[in-house]
Amino acid sequence: MSSPVFALVDCNNFYASCERLFRPDLASRPIIVLSNNDGCVVARSREAKALGIGMGIPVFKIRQQIAQHRIAVFSSNYTFYADMSARVMRILEQCAPRVEIYSIDEAFLDLDGLSTRTSPEDFGRHIHQMIPAWTGIPVCVGIGPTKTLAKLANHTAKTDPDNAGVVNLCGPTRRRDALARYPVAEIWGIGRRLSRQLNALGIETALDLANTNPGQIRNLFSIVVERTVHELNGIPCIDLEVSAPIKQQIICSRSFGTRITGLPAMRAVVARYAARAAEKLRGERRCARSMTVFIRTGLFNEREAQYSNGATGHLAVPSDDSRALTQQALTLLDTIWRDGFRYAKAGVMLSDFHHPDQWQADLFEINRNRSHSEALMSVIDRINQKDDGSRVFFAREGIGNGWTMRRDRLSPAYTTRWSDIPTVR
DNA sequence: TCTGGGGTCCTAGGACCC
DNA sequence: TCTGGGGTCCTAGGACCC
Numbered sequence: 001m002s003s004p005v006f007a008l009v010d011c012n013n014f015y016a017s018c019e020r021l022f023r024p025d026l027a028s029r030p031i032i033v034l035s036n037n038d039g040c041v042v043a044r045s046r047e048a049k050a051l052g053i054g055m056g057i058p059v060f061k062i063r064q065q066i067a068q069h070r071i072a073v074f075s076s077n078y079t080f081y082a083d084m085s086a087r088v089m090r091i092l093e094q095c096a097p098r099v100e101i102y103s104i105d106e107a108f109l110d111l112d113g114l115s116t117r118t119s120p121e122d123f124g125r126h127i128h129q130m131i132p133a134w135t136g137i138p139v140c141v142g143i144g145p146t147k148t149l150a151k152l153a154n155h156t157a158k159t160d161p162d163n164a165g166v167v168n169l170c171g172p173t174r175r176r177d178a179l180a181r182y183p184v185a186e187i188w189g190i191g192r193r194l195s196r197q198l199n200a201l202g203i204e205t206a207l208d209l210a211n212t213n214p215g216q217i218r219n220l221f222s223i224v225v226e227r228t229v230h231e232l233n234g235i236p237c238i239d240l241e242v243s244a245p246i247k248q249q250i251i252c253s254r255s256f257g258t259r260i261t262g263l264p265a266m267r268a269v270v271a272r273y274a275a276r277a278a279e280k281l282r283g284e285r286r287c288a289r290s291m292t293v294f295i296r297t298g299l300f301n302e303r304e305a306q307y308s309n310g311a312t313g314h315l316a317v318p319s320d321d322s323r324a325l326t327q328q329a330l331t332l333l334d335t336i337w338r339d340g341f342r343y344a345k346a347g348v349m350l351s352d353f354h355h356p357d358q359w360q361a362d363l364f365e366i367n368r369n370r371s372h373s374e375a376l377m378s379v380i381d382r383i384n385q386k387d388d389g390s391r392v393f394f395a396r397e398g399i400g401n402g403w404t405m406r407r408d409r410l411s412p413a414y415t416t417r418w419s420d421i422p423t424v425r
Numbered sequence: 426t427c428t429g430g431g432g433t434c435c436t437a438g439g440a441c442c443c
Numbered sequence: 444t445c446t447g448g449g450g451t452c453c454t455a456g457g458a459c460c461c
Contacts, residue, residue, distance in 0.1 A: 035429035042429070042461095058428040076429085103461045191459050222435060224459085251431055300428055312454095347430090405429095433460075442450080 004236055005111040005120055005143065005170060008150040009092060009127055011085075012138040012158065014105035015043035018084050019074045021136045022414045022422050030071045034059055037255050037405045038075055075407035083415045087135050095127060100240045106154075108147055110240050124166035143168040144175075147238045148231035151188040152178065152206065172234075179207035179232065189228045194221065206232055246353070247284050252277040253347025256403040259298070260343040266295065267330055268398030273348040274329035275397060278322040279384065281350055282377055287318035290352035291325065293332040298344040307343075309336040318354040321373045322380070325350070326396055 011017060015033040020026050030047035034040065040058045051069055053062060059073070066073060085104045093099045098110035111120055118126075124141035131139045142154025149169050156178050157167040169175045185195035187206055201220075203209050209217075210232035218226035227237040252273040260266050270293060281288055294310030311332040319325060329348050356370070383392050412420035 037429065038427085040428050056428085060427045063427095105461080189459070193458065222458090224435070245433095247432080248434095249432070253430065255429070298428090301426095345429095406427095431461090434458090436455105436457085438454090440451100440453085442452105443448105 002112065003145055003234075005145060006147050006150040006240070007096075007109040007111055007120070007124060007127070008102075008142045008147070008154040009107050009109065009131070009139050010142070010154050010158070011088060011105040011131075012140060013043055013045050013049075014085075014137070015074075015076065015081055016045040016048070017137050018081050019072070019077075019411055020045065021084070022411075023072075026072050030069055031074065032059075032066075032071055033074045033076055034409065036076060036407075037257060038408055039255070042076065073409050075410040077411050077413070079413055079416050080411065084135065084137060088131055088137055088139070091131060091134055092127070095123075095130075098240055098242050100242055101244070108150065108240055111143070120170065121166060121168050124168065125164075128165045138165075140165045141167075143170060145170055145234040146231040146236045147240075148188050148228060149175065149234065152182060152186075152232075155186060156182070175234070176207065179210055180205055182206040184209050187228060187232070189224060194225065197221070246286070248351065248353070250277050250280045250284070250288070250350045251347060252280070253294075253345065253349075254405060255345045256343070257406045258403055260346075260403055261341070263337055263339070265398070265403065266337065266343060266346065267333060268396065269346055269403060270295075270329050270333045270348060271326045271394065271396040271398070273346065274326040275322045275393060277348045277350050278320060278325045278377075279381060281325075281353075282320045282381060284353070285356065286353040287320045287356050288315070288325070288350035288353055289318040290314050290350070291328050291332065292349040292351075293329050293336070293347070294349075295333070295336060295343055295346045297341050305341055307338055307341045309338075311336045314352070318352070320356060321377060322394065323373075326394060330396070 016031040019031055019033060028047065030051055031045040032041050032048050032053060033043040035042045038059060040056050041053060042056070044053050044055070048071060051065060051071070053065065065071065081104060089099070089101050089107060092107050092109060096109040096111065097113040100108040102108055111123060114123060120143045124143055128139060128141050131137060140154055140157040142150045142152065142157050144150040144153045153167040153169040157163045157165050167178070169178055182205055184190055184198050184203055184206060185192070187209065190198070198209065203212065209229060212229055214226045214229045217229050230237050254273070256269070260269065290312060292310055292312040294308070296308035297306050298304060313328060313332050315324065315328060380392055383390070414420055414422060
């Protein structure tokens with residue numbers, strides 16, 4: 001049996017590349033895309049990176065640079081990005097038998113089942129050329145015997161222009177060179193904290209980490225880091241996950257466009273988030289038994305009084321009914337609400353999932369009838385799935401929307417709404 | 426004035442049981 | 444005065460990812 005070969009295909013500056021697609025006038029201008037609420041920078045075009053715009057920087061800190069360099073600024077348009085992502089992923093799924101969609105802009109491919117006549121490099125070059133030709137989105141391809149090495153290869157392909165967008169680290173010599181030049185902090189699975197601790201032990205590069213004793217690393221850190229050591233040495237520990245695993249947890253949380261100070265407004269927000277979480281839950285075909293509601297003030301204003309609290313509760317019977325879940329959310333909210341603060345964010349989390357038709361019966365709910373609830377919820381979901389702006393919701397969610405998020409620089413829904421489709425004259 | 430949202434996995438520690 | 448040991452389950456919190 002041959003040893004596995006993984007490819008990681010990653011879209012370059014994905015959100016920024018999407019925004020540029022239908023805006024040829026922005027071909028060489030720097031582009032940045034902002035987080036929800038237009039808070040901080042979550043994507044940068046190559047030109048914006050070259051200007052030194054950092055990932056995650058709050059946008060108000062770079063106002064001057066934006067004006068000076070005529071940086072094009074966009075609010076996140078997730079409907080658009082998700083549609084472009086689906087186009088890229090569908091093509092990849094035609095190219096390889098097993099594909100793991102790892103995030104909105106990257107996928108792992110199993111190259112094992114590929115024709116023996118095609119070398120991994122040729123395959124990578126084919127993808128590197130085809131995806132932009134068919135979708136307009138540029139990609140880089142990293143190839144390696146483990147997912148960690150494929151990730152590392154991809155990053156090398158992106159950062160070093162000599163590689164022409166494709167790097168294969170299956171060969172030991174090439175691999176050794178690449179690892180020696182790769183900082184430990186950049187490795188997949190090594191974050192800020194771990195890299196600091198590793199640096200303190202004199203482990204600076206990926207090669208240093210690969211040469212450590214895995215057992216010792218496990219004792220010092222955890223099994224996660226031990227796996228990374230093996231993966232860097234070409235021993236696969238992380239499998240391809242071809243089908244999306246069932247979610248363990250669903251979160252709906254958001255910062256507000258303007259602060260909330262009164263309980264009625266907060267009740268409307270929390271009801272809204274609970275209903276949205278319930279909708280996602282039904283999309284997963286699950287019922288939840290456990291719910292957490294949290295609220296907090298802004299984190300960054302030191303002169304302001306701070307408060308943050310959350311409460312968890314369990315339903316007697318797992319549910320996917322928006323009415324039951326919003327009711328529970330409001331009950332929990334009332335236990336943590338405090339007057340006198342300017343709240344900036346709230347959230348609803350669902351967990352402890354069960355199949356809709358398998359639950360522990362509740363002694364006090366003998367004549368539970370799911371079919372009525374199911375019918376109502378599916379009507380609501382069908383109406384709300386239409387992308388025409390209309391939506392049905394419960395009165396509890398309120399109709400005031402002063403707190404909804406800011407998206408001042410939103411691009412059109414170019415590919416998903418008839419009225420926004422670009423016309424060529 | 427203005428700093429995202431949505432996930433996963435692992436570990437430690439407490440409760441509880443025999 | 445003496446006050447085990449080992450197992451499971453649950454939860455909170457930390458670290459990481461995109």
